[in-house]
Amino acid sequence: MSTIDVPNPLPSPKEDAQELKKAFEGLGTNEKVAIKILSRRTAEQRAEIRRAYAVLYKKSLLDRLQSELSGDFRKAMILWMMDPAERDAKLVHEALKKKGEKAMWVIIEVSCASTPDHLIAVRRIYRSLFFSSLEEDIASSSLYKEPLRGFLVRLVSSYRYTDDYVMSELAKFEASLLINAIKKRELHDEDFLRIITTRNKSQLKATFLHYKRLSGKSIDEDIDHHSSSQFANMMIRAIWCLASPEKHFAEVIRYSIEGLGTDEDTLTRAIVCRAEIDMKRIKEEYKATFKTTVTCDVIGDTSGDYKEILLTLVGSEEP
Amino acid sequence: MSTIDVPNPLPSPKEDAQELKKAFEGLGTNEKVAIKILSRRTAEQRAEIRRAYAVLYKKSLLDRLQSELSGDFRKAMILWMMDPAERDAKLVHEALKKKGEKAMWVIIEVSCASTPDHLIAVRRIYRSLFFSSLEEDIASSSLYKEPLRGFLVRLVSSYRYTDDYVMSELAKFEASLLINAIKKRELHDEDFLRIITTRNKSQLKATFLHYKRLSGKSIDEDIDHHSSSQFANMMIRAIWCLASPEKHFAEVIRYSIEGLGTDEDTLTRAIVCRAEIDMKRIKEEYKATFKTTVTCDVIGDTSGDYKEILLTLVGSEEP
Incomplete structure (x- = not known):
């Protein structure tokens, strides 16, 4: 689900470090080169480039980027280069x-x-x-x-179990517990909290599926219908992030772009953090929900090198 | 604070595995050899012996111990050999x-x-x-x-911070929060729970020290004085395990021995689990509190190979 387009053949970390060094030298930094190299490497490869750069030049690549770049572009690049x-x-x-x-x-x-x-x-x-x-x-x-x-x-x-182990009867039972709590507006009910904060994600997805069968509506719709507190809002966010993070992140990107001015920090966070995880799914969700693409919205609200790195991380997209 | 007496020079894991194999062969198992070797190796060294045994004999040492030994001695040896x-x-x-x-x-x-x-x-x-x-x-x-x-x-x-970083003013402030909650019998107060379940151990020790200065009594004495619920008992156990685990384990050993019959599982757990951590301190605490030694009590309540392995793990002790 990653949108990172690693070139083939892949230059060695040492070659990448050398090309970056060249890009930093002379008048002005060649930001295009930095984007071309770094936005097309996985986290593991970026870590190797950082190590190679430190060995070759006795200087931290992150420090160098910090001093060479500026503004939102710098923030995005530094976040991207961190472990x-x-x-x-x-x-x-x-x-x-x-x-x-x-x-x-x-x-x-x-x-x-x-x-x-x-x-x-x-x-x-x-x-x-x-x-x-x-x-x-x-x-x-x-x-x-x-x-x-x-x-x-x-x-x-929490440190949830990670295998796809689902107890089907339990999912049904807990779905009914969740329905009761939501209808009584008792989201802080101990059973409710226990289920959301400890069950593994596969189990939760099964529970939410049963929820929808039993209730007719999905759990997030029901919470939204019955409660409007900040707590309820955060519960919906947690449920999304656990079972369908693309929903949450599509909204985060949309929120950061909508209205007057852009919330660059939020936009950067969403795109940088999810590029290697589920950006493809986020783009699909975005298109389905907002009838436009992440690419179009990023182009409309950003510019320069900052736009360039975001678009590279978002990856190619049909309009 | 470990009581494990590793021999010097130390045989290689392979030599240990070979000697164990010999001990298992022929009529009857030579339990003395198993005790002599295994109870005098650190967790790391025991893991190496297990690996060496598996490589040499294509069989798990734990399975072999399981089939060769019996009773409480077997339980103790298996627990001791586990990671x-x-x-x-x-x-x-x-x-x-x-x-x-x-x-x-x-x-x-x-x-x-x-x-x-x-x-x-x-x-x-x-x-x-x-x-x-x-x-x-x-x-x-x-x-x-x-x-x-x-x-x-x-x-x-919890995943507490581990360095010995103490905020002294905070310790004073939180000590007074704890005192108030205890006097009002509100051990389930959110601040109380937050402090006990999240603060690092050095910070908690400082807080408990301030507590005693402010209250005149130690926090465990105060809880015991004001509350007698199961929850209060468990809170005292947690406070002991966090700030002075030797107190808790001295009582656990004493409890397992006292009265009619011995609770071997509990006795085994306490000695096996703490031998490499703080058995020396536990023995001192035991002597100070119960006016007898762990050694004397183990001798009085156990026998045979089981007694032998426990005494080896407890280590030498002046009567």
């Missing part, structure tokens, strides 16, 4: 300082739209970078009130 | 099927008396062995009621 777990740890740490639902999205994305082992890697790096643990920082934040705070703590603390 | 994280995953999985405080001790030991990275390793192995995650199994267990269930889920889900 994905470190990137998420830093994004969530930033988000924890900010108020509002958009900041909470980041916590939910990192905890629900990642693999369990990626989440553990994020927590490990977070802990080593910031003198505290992620769950500790959420639990002690004054920005969140119960029951939202407890919900977010449980989401980031 | 520590796998051992804890299996112990906690067994404990989750049982009622009562003694079973809950195991959950608290694994979550609070281990390093954060060991806990993650346990959760990872648990997940691969049992088709579910540890927090999922606790959260969905019918043996636990709220608030105890939520407390246990949060304990096993």
